[in-house]
Amino acid sequence: MSELLNTPERLTPDTFLRGLWQENPVFTMLLGMCPVLAVTGTTLNALAMGLATTFVLVGSSLLVSLLRHWIPKQVRIASYIVIIATFVTLVDYAIQAISLELYAALGAFIQLIVVNCVILGRAEAYASKQRLHTTFVNSLGMGLGFSLALLALGTVREILGQGTLLGVPVLPEGFQPWVIMALPPGGFFVLGSWLLVFNWLGPRRARRDLVASGATIHVR
Amino acid sequence: MSAEPLTLIFLQAAIVNNFVLAMFLGICPFLGVSAKKRMAWNMGLATLFVMLVGSLSAYGINWLLTALGLEFLRLICYIAVIASAVQLVEMFIKKTSPGLFRSLGIFLPLITTNCAILGVALFQTAREYDLIQSLVYAGGAGVGFMLALLLMAGLRERLALARLPEVSQGAALTLMLAGLLSLAFMGFAGLGSSHG
DSSP states (O other): OGGGSSSSSOHHHHHHHHHTTTTOOOTTTTOOOOHHHSSTTTTHHEEEEEEEEHHHHHHHHHHHHTTTTTTTTGGGGHHHHHHHHHHHHHHHHHHHOOOOHHHHHHHGGGGGGGGGGGHHHHHHIITTTSSSSHHHHHHHHHHHHHHHHHHHHHHHHHHHHEEEEETTTTTTTTTTHHHOOOOOOOHHHHHHHHHHHHHHHHHHHHHHHHHHHOOOOOOO | HHHOOHHHHIIIIIIIITTTTTTTOSSHHHHSSSSSSHHHHHHHHHHHHHHHHHHHHHHHHHHHHHHOOOOGGGHHHHHHHHHHHHHHHHHHHHHHHHHHHHHHHTGGGGGGGGGGHHHHHHHHHHHHHHHHHHHHHHHHHHHHHHHHHHHHHHHHHHHSOOOOGGGGHHHHHHHHHHHHHHHHHHTTTTOOOOOO
């Protein structure tokens, strides 16, 4: 992965786009799965969780990048975690102030953003080595990629599980909701299905790229 | 102070509200270390131990912070203590069995970011369990985690011998299996009180 380089990266569109698709934290790297499965029962919860995580991700990455010359190597993980926990505490109190209803729906998972490996992973693999502006762009991309994945699950689960989208009915009257989709097993099934779709698309794209680059393909 | 009986707390944490299959905590190690039964067993033991240590220290910290009126520091303190507890376990395992240390690899330090452990600390605080209840709760959660990991490892060892379509290999299949397991665990709902 290019991001493991120690040299500062130049700012390119790829810095941003990588997080959305190519290195999507959920679909390709399988990081931060707990909130992905737990709070995606409805689209609204998924959106709120995605935004909260993006805020923490961008905030902590910026601070880590800013302090990267002062944090001693030996205690870096502990320092990152304290920085992340600070931002999570901010978000926790902010959501509590904005909407108690939302706070109750997300439950402990707001505080559990601390242990979301996407964030610690960004701090360690990217923010600790890169300059401020590339870090900002990259972590924003990652955060939005994470939110996108949450939304992908949330919409499917809400439509199938309740027949609504953001609380508005979208399916015809006679639709019998698949209650199972709103319950825990539904989370596993929907994410599994998304991964199946990407597994199916992945090799096709790789083969097409190969053809485009002029390589010959041996048909089995 | 909640007055739930201890057996109920244990059963609820281990089976009814299984941390992995019903509450989605600790999914990363659940997907990552469940390929072999032996490794699953070791990981389960290590996690159970850290959970007990974490629960004990979280109880102490909460008492101290409440006495000082500094509740907003709770999250930061919890995570710092859990990180040091993991470090302790890591050094202990490295000293006593280097083989196990190597086989657990990266997943040992990653127990720090296992949300199940922070989850135990946060939930026991939210439900105002006393010391004994907290420890029983942590034990139940650890046993439940181990149970889920072992079940998954057993299934995956069988599947390794099966012929599968290329598309369904890897994480997608594991998630489908997890869904089925979760479906099975839903059958326990109703055992004990439903909240939480």
